[in-house]
Amino acid sequence: MTSRKPSVHVQGAKASIWVEFTALAVECQAVNLGQGFPDNPAPTFATNHLKEIASHPEATAFHQYTRGFGHPRLVNALGRLYSRFLGLKVDPINDVLVTTGAYLALYYSFLGWLNEGDEVIVLEPAYDSYLPQIKMGGGVPVPVVMELAEGATGSEDYKLDLAKIESKITSKTKMLVLNNPNNPTGKLFTREELEGIAELVKKHDLIVVADEVYEWHVYPGHEMIRFASLPGMYERTITIGSAGKAFSVTGWKSGWAIAPAELLAPLKTIHQNCIFTQVTPVQEAIARGFEAELDLIEAGKTSESYLLHGLPSQLEALRDKLVASCRSAGLKPIVPQAGYFLIADFSSFDGPFKTDPSPDPLDFRFVRWLCREKKLASIPPSAFYSEGHKAGNDHLVRLCFFKKEETLDAADRILQQFARS
Numbered sequence: 406m407t408s409r410k411p412s413v414h415v416q417g418a419k420a421s422i423w424v425e426f427t428a429l430a431v432e433c434q435a436v437n438l439g440q441g442f443p444d445n446p447a448p449t450f451a452t453n454h455l456k457e458i459a460s461h462p463e464a465t466a467f468h469q470y471t472r473g474f475g476h477p478r479l480v481n482a483l484g485r486l487y488s489r490f491l492g493l494k495v496d497p498i499n500d501v502l503v504t505t506g507a508y509l510a511l512y513y514s515f516l517g518w519l520n521e522g523d524e525v526i527v528l529e530p531a532y533d534s535y536l537p538q539i540k541m542g543g544g545v546p547v548p549v550v551m552e553l554a555e556g557a558t559g560s561e562d563y564k565l566d567l568a569k570i571e572s573k574i575t576s577k578t579k580m581l582v583l584n585n586p587n588n589p590t591g592k593l594f595t596r597e598e599l600e601g602i603a604e605l606v607k608k609h610d611l612i613v614v615a616d617e618v619y620e621w622h623v624y625p626g627h628e629m630i631r632f633a634s635l636p637g638m639y640e641r642t643i644t645i646g647s648a649g650k651a652f653s654v655t656g657w658k659s660g661w662a663i664a665p666a667e668l669l670a671p672l673k674t675i676h677q678n679c680i681f682t683q684v685t686p687v688q689e690a691i692a693r694g695f696e697a698e699l700d701l702i703e704a705g706k707t708s709e710s711y712l713l714h715g716l717p718s719q720l721e722a723l724r725d726k727l728v729a730s731c732r733s734a735g736l737k738p739i740v741p742q743a744g745y746f747l748i749a750d751f752s753s754f755d756g757p758f759k760t761d762p763s764p765d766p767l768d769f770r771f772v773r774w775l776c777r778e779k780k781l782a783s784i785p786p787s788a789f790y791s792e793g794h795k796a797g798n799d800h801l802v803r804l805c806f807f808k809k810e811e812t813l814d815a816a817d818r819i820l821q822q823f824a825r826s
Contacts, residue, residue: 414541422533422788429773430782436815438727438804439782441588441746442655445809448711450697451652454690467689473681474673475503475661476688482695487644487663489699491634499666502673503683507618507647507660508534510672514614514643514662515542517671518580526573526581528565530789530798532588532616544580547573548791551592553739553798560591560741560748567601574605580612581605583632586619589786589803590748591741593627603635611641612668618647618660621712623743624721633663640665643672648691651712653807657687720745720806726813727806734820736802745807748786752800754823766799775802781819 410416423440430437437444458467474480484497495501504510511534519525521543527535529550539546549570554562570581583602585594594602606613615632623629633642644663649655662672698712707713724740727747731738737750751771758767758774768785776782787799806813 414543418537418540422784426772426776426782426784429776433776433780433782435776435780435782436812436819437782438806438808438812438816439776439784441805441807443653443807444812445807447654448652450711451654451690451694454693455686458686458689467686469685470682471685471688473677475501475683476685476692479503479688479692479695482692482699483646483661483663485699486695489702491631491639491644491663493634493639495663496666500663500669502662502669502676503688504660504662504676505680505683506649506658507616507645509676509680510643510645510660510662511535511614511616512538512541513672513675514645515539515544515580517675518542518612519544520579522577523579524575524577526570526578526611527791528570528581528583528587529791529794530563530587530589530786531582532584533788535582535584536791539582545577546791547578548794549573550790550794550798551590557739558737560587560593560739560743561595562739563587563590563592565594565598565601567598567605570602571605571609574609574611578609578611580614582614582616584616585632586617586622586629586741586743588619588744589746589784589789590739591744591746593623593629593742596628596630599630599632599635603632603638606641607637613638613642614645615642616645618645618650619744620646621651621716622720622745624717624724624741627742629743640668643668648694652691652694653716657691659683659687659691723806723808723810723813726810727804727816730813730817730820731804734823736820736823739801745805747804747806748801749804750800751802766795768799768801772802779819779822781816 480497480501483501484495487495515538519542524545524547525539527546529548536546551563633639633644648659701710728738731749735753739748758770761770766787768787772783772785784803786801786803787795
């Protein structure tokens with residue numbers, strides 16, 4: 406055994422919550438409302454593109470290495486898509502980088518722009534990979550908590566405090582991470598909130614990493630405002646997107662970063678020396694999917710669009726089904742405006758998890774007990790808070806509702822045991 410030590414950037418890093426709770430769900434053969442992936446069939450329009458591509462082995466351009474920074478057909482489709490939705494010209498060759506999932510686009514952003522000691526404002530609750538990725542890049546995450554209002558019923562009740570954000574900005578602050586729509590809460594930031602953040606960004610000369618992978622999962626009556634579309638923000642923003650989320654094929658692990666060439670340059674340097682290129686046939690299939698969507702949208706046929714109608718309509722029905730199950734079981738749901746996760750308050754529930762001697766937060770104990778004893782898998786939301794902010798945010802549970810009707814029915818049967826107890 407060597408006496409050598411690993412990099413200081415990974416020393417002390419904890420296992421991801423997905424390692425423990427994915428394994429626990431499998432071990433317990435639980436109904437899985439934990440990890441955020443659909444368990445229903447993938448959309449046939451997407452899989453048909455991949456099937457057609459695979460049926461042509463003679464088309465070598467589909468099966469060999471493609472352009473390193475993104476398959477030409479895909480970057481052109483993404484340039485067309487984001488030019489439309491950002492309201493400005495996105496250069497497909499210079500302003501788009503295709504990566505292995507949004508995870509890698511995020512990591513490139515931190516690794517490419519942070520120097521040792523640079524500070525990064527992170528709005529919490531925040532996706533759990535942000536903090537370790539920032540630290541691996543040499544940065545210092547600076548959490549700012551969005552407090553949940555008393556008697557909250559919807560994700561809009563997670564309140565953004567601009568004064569609190571500004572109080573955390575120092576001469577070392579270089580970057581702000583904005584997850585909109587937010588995971589785990591489903592909060593969709595208002596124009597007023599985003600404009601307030603934009604003012605701080607300009608005032609303090611910050612770079613924004615805008616993780617907008619749930620941009621298409623927005624429910625009727627709500628508006629998705631992409632941060633880079635605000636005046637003066639495109640030149641300061643790295644926008645992160647995901648095909649796995651857009652087309653409900655998370656296993657395709659394809660994402661991208663959209664930004665002006667000078668912001669993307671450090672990311673491209675890492676990419677070309679890391680994976681070099683993303684899977685060609687998958688990129689070709691995604692490109693075809695976006696081209697078809699854009700043709701519908703530009704023709705005014707939004708009712709036929711998967712992204713603008715089919716997906717949010719499907720999810721709204723599933724969301725409402727799980728909300729009803731939670732309410733009838735005695736949980737207090739925080740109804741999301743976007744995304745496919747539901748936060749619910751389990752404070753009214755009793756069980757041995759409350760007297761478990763484990764030093765872990767209450768929601769970790771509840772989620773383990775729920776999985777082992779009731780066979781329902783979920784995720785503890787305190788995992789999305791830094792160490793100093795877990796207390797007071799551990800009475801909630803995160804449930805994924807992008808599941809088959811049968812899966813939600815099975816979850817409902819488990820939850821109703823609480824209603825009868």
